[in-house]
């Protein structure tokens with residue numbers, strides 16, 4: 001298949017349901033010529049079913065990004081499929097119910113720690129675990145962000161985690177840049193996924209409607225434009241861009 | 257393709273057993289999938305995906321919460337297949 005990712009080999013985390021942003025990235029990457037390996041958590045069998053809906057084959061490896069042992073042998077397990085990687089998608093976030101949904105003032109450290117470990121530190125641990133396989137120079141690490149420059153109703157400690165993620169991406173860009181590895185984030189507008197349903201109890205129609213009204217381009221809560229941005233960042237068309245946050249939100253972040 | 261309700265039930269029951277490791281005798285039409293069968297939300301997602309693939313029907317995110325019992329799921333499949341054919 002021909003496309004802007006022809007010849008690229010990507011590791012994609014974060015596929016959980018057909019709505020997952022990562023599922024759309026995997027689909028679009030395959031359509032554009034990439035080869036992909038998916039990681040799965042917590043149900044490998046579910047991800048294997050979803051692979052059958054993709055336009056090409058994709059091996060699945062299990063990965064709990066908070067498990068040092070699984071991270072420790074990740075490069076070996078991925079290496080069985082691909083000798084080298086051109087890109088990694090970090091599409092992972094989790095916060096216990098006590099850390100979001102309006103519980104900000106009463107959240108205790110163990111719940112905050114779980115949130116930060118899974119949603120912030122994991123960008124570091126995943127990148128470093130895969131460093132031996134990443135092509136140098138020329139590979140690209142892409143993470144999913146939600147604008148953390150302001151506070152949001154109910155997003156709570158996940159918002160704090162995203163601020164940390166943004167900073168973590170800049171430090172990784174700094175430390176991995178000399179090896180020719182780019183690290184960027186895509187800050188998406190709201191999309192109805194499993195992760196989003198955890199913090200908007202009512203499927204958040206008001207939130208989506210407000211976003212739609214605010215965004216100069218409008219906002220259909222569609223994952224496809226987000227996936228396109230990720231694919232673009234994996235391609236050779238952003239060779240001098242790192243430490244960047246690319247907003248794919250209909251432009252909502254730019255207006256007051 | 258004329259699948260009887262019993263055929264659909266048999267296939268849905270097989271999917272539930274495959275996804276959850278449950279025995280056939282534990283699955284019955286009136287049982288609530290989440291409360292009686294104690295199936296977690298991710299198993300429910302997996303059952304939904306398997307059903308969609310098996311019967312070539314769609315269960316939208318909005319429809320999913322309305323499916324409570326095994327029977328509801330079978331009703332949904334029957335209606336979706338009828339609408340499609």
Ligand SMILES: NC(=O)c1ccc[n+]([C@@H]2O[C@H](COP(=O)([O-])OP(=O)(O)OC[C@H]3O[C@@H](n4cnc5c(N)ncnc54)[C@H](O)[C@@H]3O)[C@@H](O)[C@H]2O)c1
Nearest residue numbers: 014016020021041064065092093144145190191193194195
């Ligand atoms: N949905 C939105 O509105 C939105 C907006 C902006 C950014 N994002 C971000 O996009 C990313 C993907 O979320 P999504 O919306 O596609 O939802 P999702 O629920 O489909 O994906 C979340 C993913 O995190 C993974 N995960 C959680 N804990 C893990 C662990 N310990 N180890 C490995 N993987 C783990 C899950 O397996 C799942 O695939 C997240 O970083 C999220 O914050 C989402």
